[in-house]
Amino acid sequence: DIQLTQSPSFLSASVGDRVTITCRASQGINNYLAWYQQKPGKAPKLLIYAASTLQSGVPSRFSGSGSGTEFTLTITSLQPEDFATYYCQQLNTYPYTFGQGTKLEIK
Amino acid sequence: QVQLQESGPGLVKPSETLSLTCAVSGYSISSGCYWGWIRQPPGKGLEWIGSIYHSGTTYYNPSLKSRVTISVDTSKNQFSLRLRSVTAADTAVYYCARVTLTGDAFDIWGQGTMVTVSS
Numbered sequence: 451d452i453q454l455t456q457s458p459s460f461l462s463a464s465v466g467d468r469v470t471i472t473c474r475a476s477q478g479i480n481n482y483l484a485w486y487q488q489k490p491g492k493a494p495k496l497l498i499y500a501a502s503t504l505q506s507g508v509p510s511r512f513s514g515s516g517s518g519t520e521f522t523l524t525i526t527s528l529q530p531e532d533f534a535t536y537y538c539q540q541l542n543t544y545p546y547t548f549g550q551g552t553k554l555e556i557k
Numbered sequence: 558q559v560q561l562q563e564s565g566p567g568l569v570k571p572s573e574t575l576s577l578t579c580a581v582s583g584y585s586i587s588s589g590c591y592w593g594w595i596r597q598p599p600g601k602g603l604e605w606i607g608s609i610y611h612s613g614t615t616y617y618n619p620s621l622k623s624r625v626t627i628s629v630d631t632s633k634n635q636f637s638l639r640l641r642s643v644t645a646a647d648t649a650v651y652y653c654a655r656v657t658l659t660g661d662a663f664d665i666w667g668q669g670t671m672v673t674v675s676s
Binding site for chain 1: 593602603604605608616617618619620652654656657659660661662663664666667668669
């Protein structure tokens with residue numbers, strides 16, 4: 451199985467900050483990398499697919515980059531509604547796998 | 558708009574079979590996408606269970622493969638999950654979701670349904 455390791459696992463930031471979350475894959479995944487946001491009691495919401503393509507309706511302060519085995523999710527100018535848990539997922543190879551999650555908390 | 562809705566018992570006894578259905582509305586299940594099940598134990602991360610195509614082609618997580626069956630009913634525009642011989646470790650929120658046509662994300666998710674395994 452392809453392992454995805456997110457860092458950090460916890461992140462404390464303030465409204466207006468810029469934050470970056472990293473997702474490292476144990477082998478190359480051909481940019482089949484998605485990022486999701488999950489709020490308590492809610493289903494995950496797709497933010498980014500194909501490593502860097504913004505899902506329709508997602509604010510442009512979210513961006514994704516990377517290739518090969520290292521990928522990043524960047525949120526510029528954090529808004530109150532952005533405090534949530536973020537997951538990366540690879541869909542290059544079965545079984546699909548998720549990172550362990552990054553919980554973004556208000557400082 | 559496309560909507561997915563999970564349904565099934567919220568409580569299952571140990572050693573029995575968990576059965577859930579995902580009803581798809583606003584989109585034909587035969588339109589070329591894969592469909593999947595994902596679960597999340599309380600307070601933990603996400604785990605992909607398996608995916609199915611409208612033709613019936615399936616892919617399962619090896620960690621669950623011996624106990625899982627995913628099936629599709631195109632006439633009802635729905636797909637289903639059966640997980641046999643459940644234990645407390647199978648207690649989780651179960652989500653159904655649609656894979657994009659390009660196969661690079663789960664773009665539409667159901668709201669999720671909590672299933673507790675307990676006697």
